[in-house]
Amino acid sequence: MRALQLTELIGPDGVRVAEVPEPTDDGGVLVDVRAASLSFPDLLRSKGQYQERQAPPYTIGGEFAGVVIWAPGGSGYAVGDRVAGTASGAAAERARVDPGSLMRLSDDLTFAQGAALPLNYRTAILGLEVRGRIRTGETVLVHGAAGGTGTAAIQVARAAECRVLGVVSTDAKAQAALEAGAQHVLRSDGPWKDEALALTDGRGVDIVWDPVGGDRVLDTMRVIATFGRWVVLGFTGGAIPNIPLNRVLLRNMDVVGTYIGGYLSQFPERGAALNARLAELVEAGLARPIIGATYELEEGAVALRDIENRMAIGKVVITHGGH
Numbered sequence: 555m556r557a558l559q560l561t562e563l564i565g566p567d568g569v570r571v572a573e574v575p576e577p578t579d580d581g582g583v584l585v586d587v588r589a590a591s592l593s594f595p596d597l598l599r600s601k602g603q604y605q606e607r608q609a610p611p612y613t614i615g616g617e618f619a620g621v622v623i624w625a626p627g628g629s630g631y632a633v634g635d636r637v638a639g640t641a642s643g644a645a646a647e648r649a650r651v652d653p654g655s656l657m658r659l660s661d662d663l664t665f666a667q668g669a670a671l672p673l674n675y676r677t678a679i680l681g682l683e684v685r686g687r688i689r690t691g692e693t694v695l696v697h698g699a700a701g702g703t704g705t706a707a708i709q710v711a712r713a714a715e716c717r718v719l720g721v722v723s724t725d726a727k728a729q730a731a732l733e734a735g736a737q738h739v740l741r742s743d744g745p746w747k748d749e750a751l752a753l754t755d756g757r758g759v760d761i762v763w764d765p766v767g768g769d770r771v772l773d774t775m776r777v778i779a780t781f782g783r784w785v786v787l788g789f790t791g792g793a794i795p796n797i798p799l800n801r802v803l804l805r806n807m808d809v810v811g812t813y814i815g816g817y818l819s820q821f822p823e824r825g826a827a828l829n830a831r832l833a834e835l836v837e838a839g840l841a842r843p844i845i846g847a848t849y850e851l852e853e854g855a856v857a858l859r860d861i862e863n864r865m866a867i868g869k870v871v872i873t874h875g876g877h
Contacts, residue, residue: 557613557646558854563602566858577650584624588665590615590645615645619668629653638668670843670869674706676828681812692760700727702869705734705844707763713840747773766791783808844868
């Protein structure tokens with residue numbers, strides 16, 4: 555079968571389509587993959603810069619959607635079921651998946667949308683509901699509001715009946731943030747901190763969702779209300795910043811790390827609760843992934859390069875086989 559493989563740790567140029575062995579059932583569910591998604595961690599992995607490293611060559615991608623083509627008894631799945639899930643090496647024509655890493659994909663979502671569900675939305679649920687202790691009526695500021703995690707965070711926050719301010723860098727990204735459900739959109743190249751404070755009558759926001767870091771750190775800290783929570787996801791803005799802890803002290807704020815990979819590796823039994831909550835949001839129509847672009851399997855390097863150049867809007871999805 556064909557798979558999108560990283561052959562060298564040289565960034566997107568090290569990604570190409572290769573023929574690899576078919577997966578065996580080995581007690582898992584076999585899925586005909588119709589769509590797989592890529593994200594910023596895939597870009598970091600292609601450069602050997604992610605906290606979890608793997609020697610190439612290997613198939614990239616971590617989440618997918620497709621149709622079950624074989625399932626063991628007792629798995630809860632049957633041939634023909636539409637599913638979404640997570641699996642190492644998901645950017646391939648077929649995948650073997652542990653049943654616990656799967657969820658049913660409702661008929662009103664496309665395979666591309668299904669491939670955008672598992673990681674981003676479970677991360678948003680973990681970051682906002684579990685780690686961020688979100689409460690009804692709070693104000694949430696979302697950095698990177700047009701990206702995959704950003705649009706998911708907007709929808710999870712709106713599900714909690716919160717007010718959402720999205721920070722974006724372009725007009726096209728502003729439209730995506732509004733489509734996801736943000737009530738206000740602020741431009742990162744403008745006075746977003748002052749605008750956020752004005753929108754909260756000087757009080758500041760209750761939660762900041764931050765996958766960006768970079769040179770926004772000080773203004774981010776200034777915009778957080780007393781007893782607010784700063785949910786840190788990553789550092790797409792560049793180097794990992796140092797933060798002045800005196801500001802954390804004086805504002806009585808929480809700095810909350812959210813890394814779903816580490817969370818589930820330490821507490822695998824908690825994945826079921828995240829899946830159940832995500833299923834609730836999907837069924838209620840509150841989780842609807844924004845798909846900015848789809849690429850063929852042969853365009854995997856282009857997809858990663860678009861992520862690298864900050865051109866991606868919503869989730870970046872790889873499709874193949876005419877799906």
